[in-house]
Amino acid sequence: MTLRFGVVGTGAIGREHIDRITNKLSGGKIVAVTDVNLDSAKQTVEKHQLDAVIYPDDKALIADENVDAVLVTSWGPAHEATVVAAVEAGKYVFCEKPLATTAAGCMRIVNAEMKRGKKLVQVGFMRRYDSGYVQLKQVIDNNEIGEPLMIRAAHRNPTVGENYTTDMAVTDTLIHEIDVLHWLVNDDYKSVQVVFPKKTKNAHDKLQDPQLFTIETNSGIVMNVEVFVNCKYGYDIQCEVIGEDGIVKLPEFPSVVMRKNEKLSTSILNDWKYRFMDAYNVEIQDFIDSITKTGEPQGPTAWDGYIAAVTSDSCVKAQQTGEKEAITLQERPAFYSEKGLQTV
Numbered sequence: 001m002t003l004r005f006g007v008v009g010t011g012a013i014g015r016e017h018i019d020r021i022t023n024k025l026s027g028g029k030i031v032a033v034t035d036v037n038l039d040s041a042k043q044t045v046e047k048h049q050l051d052a053v054i055y056p057d058d059k060a061l062i063a064d065e066n067v068d069a070v071l072v073t074s075w076g077p078a079h080e081a082t083v084v085a086a087v088e089a090g091k092y093v094f095c096e097k098p099l100a101t102t103a104a105g106c107m108r109i110v111n112a113e114m115k116r117g118k119k120l121v122q123v124g125f126m127r128r129y130d131s132g133y134v135q136l137k138q139v140i141d142n143n144e145i146g147e148p149l150m151i152r153a154a155h156r157n158p159t160v161g162e163n164y165t166t167d168m169a170v171t172d173t174l175i176h177e178i179d180v181l182h183w184l185v186n187d188d189y190k191s192v193q194v195v196f197p198k199k200t201k202n203a204h205d206k207l208q209d210p211q212l213f214t215i216e217t218n219s220g221i222v223m224n225v226e227v228f229v230n231c232k233y234g235y236d237i238q239c240e241v242i243g244e245d246g247i248v249k250l251p252e253f254p255s256v257v258m259r260k261n262e263k264l265s266t267s268i269l270n271d272w273k274y275r276f277m278d279a280y281n282v283e284i285q286d287f288i289d290s291i292t293k294t295g296e297p298q299g300p301t302a303w304d305g306y307i308a309a310v311t312s313d314s315c316v317k318a319q320q321t322g323e324k325e326a327i328t329l330q331e332r333p334a335f336y337s338e339k340g341l342q343t344v
């Protein structure tokens, strides 16, 4: 069986995923695309030599009986409407983060999926498929460092554009740590507080950068997460878990070591496309294979998308108040029982 994808949004990551499904992964095929910028859709079909129909909008694409799965790579605010429509039509959905920009929007997707009575949605939280994070989770789950007590993490971009706003440090960037860290330690979040350190001269005048988030979990773990999106030196993701009996840290991305001009150096990546290339490949191959073998995706669910949205809302509130803000989740429905993500 070939899983036939319709793609909504042929921008940066949409084209990345189209390329990997077409040229690197197995079992998937792009059969339809749409974009509000139709020229982008046309250029994508031509560039990737796709045998795909170009639709005027997501609704027409979803109605195509040759589309088994909808790949949602449009702008975040557009995700909810497309995902709900696809679920209601019984289509599988791979939705890039965020699932929806509000917790209420995520709940509408959760309710639509539960009404359908079948898991259809996977959210593009690819760090759960990154080999470094998978190794971290294995160490923690095997109790090799004892109970986790603290986490120190950093999410650094070399630079962001003028359209990047202070709240996007949460909704667009921190959301990756929000998803992966509670998954790592098998614990739910309780509260968050934000501190704005001295602002870098490299941030545009409306952006607070860097930002420091202190997140507490129900069992008392304290996580300090730095978001610094104008660090200049590169794209750098760090994560260290401090436990009762030891410390485990995300490995540095592999790089050759150069000796030259009296210096010893290694390279640092400058873009998310390369840092998580393998994770993107594994998450989408897992989506294809799980659906083909079991009829359901097994990756991050719509409920994980809801958890991320609730936590994001609290983080944005904490940015505004400077106070410790509660993170309060509704009770997890049995439909989304904690099978957890199989280590891939």
Ligand SMILES: NC(=O)C1=CN([C@@H]2O[C@H](COP(=O)(O)OP(=O)(O)OC[C@H]3O[C@@H](n4cnc5c(N)ncnc54)[C@H](O)[C@@H]3O)[C@@H](O)[C@H]2O)C=CC1
Pocket: 008, 009, 010, 011, 012, 013, 014, 034, 035, 036, 037, 040, 058, 073, 074, 075, 076, 078, 096, 097, 098, 124, 125, 126, 172, 272, 276
């Ligand atoms: N998992 C990850 O590491 C990453 C995830 N993303 C997420 O992927 C999504 C897309 O991001 P980018 O590719 O960077 O953005 P982009 O701006 O490069 O591409 C988005 C495309 O969607 C189209 N679009 C917007 N609304 C639409 C609608 N209602 N229907 C059809 N097409 C629509 C736009 O015309 C544009 O071509 C975002 O949600 C972003 O958060 C982006 C980068 C990395």
Ligand SMILES: O=C1[C@H](O)[C@H](O)[C@@H](O)[C@H](O)[C@H]1O
Pocket: 156, 157, 172, 173, 176, 272
């Ligand atoms: O989702 C992404 C990327 O994965 C980067 O990690 C972020 O820094 C970026 O802002 C966001 O679009």
